[in-house]
Amino acid sequence: MDDASREGNSLSRRDLLKRGAVLGLGAAALGVLYKTRDKWMPETSPQGPPHFPEPPPAAPESAVAKEPLQEVPTEFGFNTHMFVNPAENDNQTLEAFKQNVDQIAGMGQKWIRFNFSEWEILSPSDTSGIHWADTVTQYDEAVDYAKDAGLNIFFVATPPSFARDYAFDEYKTVVNEYYGTLAERYRGKIDVWQICNEPDIHNFQTYGVNLHQLLDEDYIDQLTEVIKIASSAIKTVDPEAKTTANLDNWIGHRTDLMKKGSYFYDRLGDAIDLITLDLYPENNIGEIERLPEYVSYFEKRYNKPVFIGELGLSTYGQFSEYDQAAYLSMAIDALKDGRTQPRAILIYKLTDSVTQEDNVFNHFGLQGPDGTPKKAFQPVVDRMQIDEEEVTPEKKIAA
Numbered sequence: 001m002d003d004a005s006r007e008g009n010s011l012s013r014r015d016l017l018k019r020g021a022v023l024g025l026g027a028a029a030l031g032v033l034y035k036t037r038d039k040w041m042p043e044t045s046p047q048g049p050p051h052f053p054e055p056p057p058a059a060p061e062s063a064v065a066k067e068p069l070q071e072v073p074t075e076f077g078f079n080t081h082m083f084v085n086p087a088e089n090d091n092q093t094l095e096a097f098k099q100n101v102d103q104i105a106g107m108g109q110k111w112i113r114f115n116f117s118e119w120e121i122l123s124p125s126d127t128s129g130i131h132w133a134d135t136v137t138q139y140d141e142a143v144d145y146a147k148d149a150g151l152n153i154f155f156v157a158t159p160p161s162f163a164r165d166y167a168f169d170e171y172k173t174v175v176n177e178y179y180g181t182l183a184e185r186y187r188g189k190i191d192v193w194q195i196c197n198e199p200d201i202h203n204f205q206t207y208g209v210n211l212h213q214l215l216d217e218d219y220i221d222q223l224t225e226v227i228k229i230a231s232s233a234i235k236t237v238d239p240e241a242k243t244t245a246n247l248d249n250w251i252g253h254r255t256d257l258m259k260k261g262s263y264f265y266d267r268l269g270d271a272i273d274l275i276t277l278d279l280y281p282e283n284n285i286g287e288i289e290r291l292p293e294y295v296s297y298f299e300k301r302y303n304k305p306v307f308i309g310e311l312g313l314s315t316y317g318q319f320s321e322y323d324q325a326a327y328l329s330m331a332i333d334a335l336k337d338g339r340t341q342p343r344a345i346l347i348y349k350l351t352d353s354v355t356q357e358d359n360v361f362n363h364f365g366l367q368g369p370d371g372t373p374k375k376a377f378q379p380v381v382d383r384m385q386i387d388e389e390e391v392t393p394e395k396k397i398a399a
Contacts, residue, residue, distance in 0.1 A: 051256075052259035078104050108385070130174075160174060171205065192307070195272075279308055333383065
């Protein structure tokens with residue numbers, strides 16, 4: 001991207017800093033612009049950060065959508081979680097899920113993103129195929145409740161863990177049956193199906209962490225095949241369904257997202273309908289400035305809508321509620337002010353979790369586990385609005 005394009009797709013550093021100051025971010029915090037923190041996984045590995053090859057100038061023709069993109073306003077929503085059998089004192093229940101739905105819909109947001117715990121919906125006593133457990137009806141209730149509230153559902157579906165040790169040919173059979181059976185059960189109710197979750201860092205079969213696994217030819221070949229099988233199984237049942245696969249981009253991993261994304265999405269061809277990026281720039285102003293550039297790059301390369309599947313900052317450890325308010329607001333402003341805007345921005349997440357282990361995962365919410373708003377709640381929610389009249393061909397450019 002040339003300097004002119006980069007400038008058009010970014011807020012200026014001065015504007016970002018001014019917005020941080022208006023939000024009450026202290027001078028000391030503003031001075032730590034490039035400091036990152038230890039996360040729940042290593043920043044790198046013994047080999048150092050992964051280095052992906054330079055992408056070809058253009059994506060393979062098979063990976064580029066043929067239909068012109070429609071110009072629509074950016075929509076917003078939240079991530080949440082639910083368990084049928086949560087740990088003791090865990091607040092991620094069906095009732096809490098419904099409260100989140102009511103709150104999201106009440107704020108005028110459009111999307112809710114969540115997953116099923118596949119070990120809760122499948123029968124533990126019969127792994128000869130895909131057999132539902134009685135508890136699946138609570139997930140049915142969750143889906144219906146969200147749809148009745150008028151929300152679009154972005155559903156994260158990972159392959160069944162019971163097949164993690166299967167030979168790959170057997171594993172593919174399970175994948176085909178699982179996603180096809182899910183699609184039959186929820187036909188017409190799921191707006192976006194995400195296949196696997198951040199398979200660049202989480203092994204799609206075992207969910208183990210490895211930052212370099214996409215560079216393993218056997219791994220990425222098998223991953224590509226799994227995503228294509230799953231997407232085909234879903235669309236055979238529900239031809240109108242939209243499918244996607246996501247990538248992680250936490251600043252601490254020091255990975256070039258455009259190179260990694262091209263390496264991954266070029267291989268998927270027409271198996272998916274949209275690109276999903278999970279973005280965690282934390283307090284790195286330079287990275288926040290680049291967020292619109294990522295959206296522009298992937299939309300132009302594939303002529304597909306770009307969703308921000310996750311955008312968040314945990315208040316556990318280094319970062320305060322004031323930091324969360326400032327840096328999340330900056331990131332949303334940057335994405336909204338870019339010439340090429342994402343189709344949706346889904347904040348990770350609405351409510352803090354309460355689990356037996358207190359860690360960084362539990363504190364991404366804009367409100368505490370009891371629903372008490374954090375400092376970020378109002379400024380972030382205020383930014384999760386867009387005036388449809390502001391979206392023009394000059395502001396949002398199709399590929």
